[in-house]
Amino acid sequence: MLNDSTTAIFDLKSQVQAFCEARDWDQYHNAKDLAIGVSTEAGELLDLFRFKSPDEVEAIFHDARGREEVEDEIADVLFFLLRLGQKYDIDLTKAFERKLEKNAAKYPVETARGSNKKYCKWT
Structure with missing residues (x-):
């Protein structure tokens, strides 16, 4: 069976x-x-959590059926992302690494640590 630690994005x-x-x-x-x-598909994922308290959200992950519903919606989002990358020859790993570098510059540890504010709201 495939899993994250043994499967390449390709x-x-x-x-x-x-x-x-x-x-x-x-x-x-x-x-x-x-x-x-x-x-x-992201909207369908979000709908699973709509109007739920933090405790109710957490409970979803401890319920087999609820967890499977979340996993299914995540898989649907991933499917479309992979298909977009495949159809348009986008190296998802490179794109992710590049974006992570940009985010590191926008959200330096010394400023962003413990804050949920968007980078443009710090001043």
Whole structure:
């Protein structure tokens, strides 16, 4: 069975590509529609937590059915992100590393530690 510690992003992108090509979905998977898919699935993930207290949210992860629902929605978001990366030849690891460097500059440890404020709200 695959898991995070043994699976490369490239392998996941290949699985998504094969899945979509077998179903002739390339015709529906342009950047706009894939981005809509990311947003739609992220909204479905968010809906699982809407109007829940912090304790109720935590309880979801201790309930097998609730946890599976969260995992399914996360997987749906990941599917669309992987497909977008695969279709448009985006190296997700490089993009992530570059963005993490940008965020490190925006949120230096000495300023951001323990704060949930956006970088532009510090002054």
